[in-house]
Amino acid sequence: MTKKQEIAIHFGFWIFFIGMNLYSDLISEKDFFYLWGVLQLMAFYTLHIIIFYLNYWWICEKTVPKKKWWLFILGQIFLIFFFPALRHLFEEVIIFRITGQHNYNENSLLTPYYVYDNSYYAIRIILFSLVFYFVKTIWNTNQKMNELLLQKKQAELQNLKNQLSPHFLFNTLNSFYADLMDIHPKTAEDLLKLSDLLRYITYESESNNVYLKDEILFIQNYIALFSRRFDNQLAVTFEVNSDNDKAQIPSLLLIHFVENAFKHGIISDINKPVKIELKTTANKLYFSVENYITNSESYDEKGIGYKNIRQRLEILFSGNYVLNVNKIQEFYQVKLQIPL
Numbered sequence: 001m002t003k004k005q006e007i008a009i010h011f012g013f014w015i016f017f018i019g020m021n022l023y024s025d026l027i028s029e030k031d032f033f034y035l036w037g038v039l040q041l042m043a044f045y046t047l048h049i050i051i052f053y054l055n056y057w058w059i060c061e062k063t064v065p066k067k068k069w070w071l072f073i074l075g076q077i078f079l080i081f082f083f084p085a086l087r088h089l090f091e092e093v094i095i096f097r098i099t100g101q102h103n104y105n106e107n108s109l110l111t112p113y114y115v116y117d118n119s120y121y122a123i124r125i126i127l128f129s130l131v132f133y134f135v136k137t138i139w140n141t142n143q144k145m146n147e148l149l150l151q152k153k154q155a156e157l158q159n160l161k162n163q164l165s166p167h168f169l170f171n172t173l174n175s176f177y178a179d180l181m182d183i184h185p186k187t188a189e190d191l192l193k194l195s196d197l198l199r200y201i202t203y204e205s206e207s208n209n210v211y212l213k214d215e216i217l218f219i220q221n222y223i224a225l226f227s228r229r230f231d232n233q234l235a236v237t238f239e240v241n242s243d244n245d246k247a248q249i250p251s252l253l254l255i256h257f258v259e260n261a262f263k264h265g266i267i268s269d270i271n272k273p274v275k276i277e278l279k280t281t282a283n284k285l286y287f288s289v290e291n292y293i294t295n296s297e298s299y300d301e302k303g304i305g306y307k308n309i310r311q312r313l314e315i316l317f318s319g320n321y322v323l324n325v326n327k328i329q330e331f332y333q334v335k336l337q338i339p340l
Contacts (some may be wrong), residue, residue: 006136013132018045035099043090048125051083055129064137076126083122084115153315190228193221201252209248212285212340216240216278219258226262235270241279247340249285250316254278256309257289257334265291265332280340287336293327313338 022041059075062068088110091103104114200218220238227234258276266272272292279286313321322337 010132013128014049017048017128021045039095039098040091040103043095044087047083047087047090048121050086051079051122051125052129052132054082055079055126056133060130060133064133079126080119080122081115083125084110084118087118088114190225193225197221197225208250210251211245212242212247212249212280213245215249215251215254216242219255219276222255222258226267230268233268235266235268235273236276237273238276239278241277242285244280244340247280247285249338249340250312253312253338254287254336257287257336260334261289261291261332264293266294267291283340285336285338285340287338289334291332293330293332 055075059072059079063072063075092109096102102109104117197218200214223234223236223238227236261267261274261276265274267274269292274289274291276290277286277288310323313323317338320339322335324333324335326333326335
């Protein structure tokens with residue numbers, strides 16, 4: 001709760017509180033339109049404001065955060081007796097000297113009856129101040145918890161993104177090293193693609209979101225480099241149906257599904273190709289990967305699996321996404337739908 005919000009809420013409360021009390025007095029036909037009545041009303045509501053903020057700003061602030069509950073209780077008891085004492089000072093001393101008129105019978109002043117008669121007003125304003133204080137405390141605590149939760153989610157997201165860094169680059173560099181030794185003519189072109197990939201991972205993916213067209217180019221370069229490792233015998237199709245150049249998606253999200261298919265799928269059989277499809281509508285992205293599963297053990301490092309992917313999607317979209325993973329015998333299918 002900001003200071004401006006707090007001031008506005010308190011200002012509205014006092015307008016409502018004083019207004020309702022004045023309206024009640026008018027209905028009961030009390031006559032306050034003379035000097036004593038005006039001064040008595042001013043003193044009465046000034047007293048309420050003093051008790052309210054004495055409890056709100058001082059007693060509660062000094063005791064509740066430090067859990068000094070005995071002092072807190074003593075403070076509330078003190079206010080119940082302080083209210084009639086202060087009212088006596090305002091009405092029966094100061095205003096009496098100005099107008100010569102008492103509010104209470106002189107025999108009732110500062111007696112148990114006087115304290116009892118004022119206890120209703122004292123307890124009422126004390127309860128109002130307690131409600132305001134604890135509502136503010138709960139509000140501020142929830143705000144802090146939400147901020148901590150947001151920071152936690154951002155840290156989790158960054159951690160998941162770090163885990164999702166592709167491991168294939170190290171294997172590819174080893175392959176290029178062998179090619180350079182033989183002065184292979186296509187090495188320069190491959191190195192350029194690799195440079196683009198490294199630049200994308202190092203710089204672009206630092207942002208939470210990237211342009212979809214950049215992510216598509218990243219996947220295309222990845223496929224090209226992976227194809228290079230298999231002497232361009234890779235059986236992969238990548239179909240893109242999107243003309244939304246302004247669309248943005250979470251960085252390094254789609255590459256995991258492609259990488260997983262390449263690591264654990266059949267990628268060199270033209271009769272069992274890996275099919276990758278991407279399309280967009282006005283506000284949705286649809287991405288699918290289909291591949292046949294190989295029985296041979298992959299020599300690459302194992303991926304982190306779909307658990308972290310789902311965690312990341314949940315953090316990013318809070319359930320507003322679809323991720324279906326289906327395994328039918330030797331066929332593997334992944335379908336992803338996210339909002340743009």
